[in-house]
Amino acid sequence: MTEDEMWKAVSENDDAYDGIFFYAVKSTGIYCRPSCKSKLPKRDNVGFFDTSIEAQVAGFRPCKRCRSDLCDYQPIKEIAQEVKTLIDEMWNEKHILDKQLKNIGISNRRIVDIFKEEYGITLTEYIANLRLEEVKFLLKTTDDAIIDIAYSIGFGGISSFYSFFKKRVGISPWYIEG
Ligand SMILES: [Zn+2]
Known part of the structure; x- marks a missing residue:
């Protein structure tokens, strides 16, 4: 978080940040x-x-x-961490994942922000990486046709799968198969 972001949270009395940081007031000596x-x-x-301790030490x-x-x-x-666990467990079952994420009780936007803040990567990228690892794994360890792999990983068709793969790996999936 930047100081500007922290100041904004303080100005808004945002309790979502309790425990994440503390602010101390020099004129009163209180944090x-x-x-x-x-x-x-x-x-x-x-x-x-x-941390609270750091404020006290100061x-x-x-x-x-x-x-x-x-x-x-x-x-x-x-x-x-909860979001990450949910994604790790059910990234390939999007409708179940969406439902579980909703159960956390905060807005999607907020979840996206929190995830990025904590792990330095967007949710979308994180899921894309998981998909990619699974694709590579299946290409190397099964005899399944690429089209079947694409569908099992949740791609709507071969062309979206192809461009996803090529963009991230730099070569087409055909080179990895087998
Ligand atoms: Zn206070």
Whole structure:
């Protein structure tokens, strides 16, 4: 996260970032969770810390209002891991995956952002990589026709499969088969 993004979360009292970072106010010597409802400090007075401990080591006291000292969980990390586990298990069953992702209870956009933030890769790319690994595996280890492999990995047809493969591997799947 950039400081601008952190400041935005603080300005909006966004509790999605509780546990992800803390902000400390130089004029008061107190540090808070992003969601703290106390009056918004001046931007110039604010510093950011990754953990509660770091803020304390730097000489700040926990806020009595938001109890920033009791906040050590990382909901975003947990969400990101949950999403990743779901994808790893059911990336090839899109409608089931979509349903499971919905059950997490946050918007698709937010899931996409959280995943990118945590793993440095977009959801789409991540799934594409999994597909590609599976394709390579099947090409090397089975005698299945390429068209059958394409369908089993969820491609609508041979041409979309072909361009997907060529774009990522640089050669056509025919060279890998067998
Ligand atoms: Zn506070």
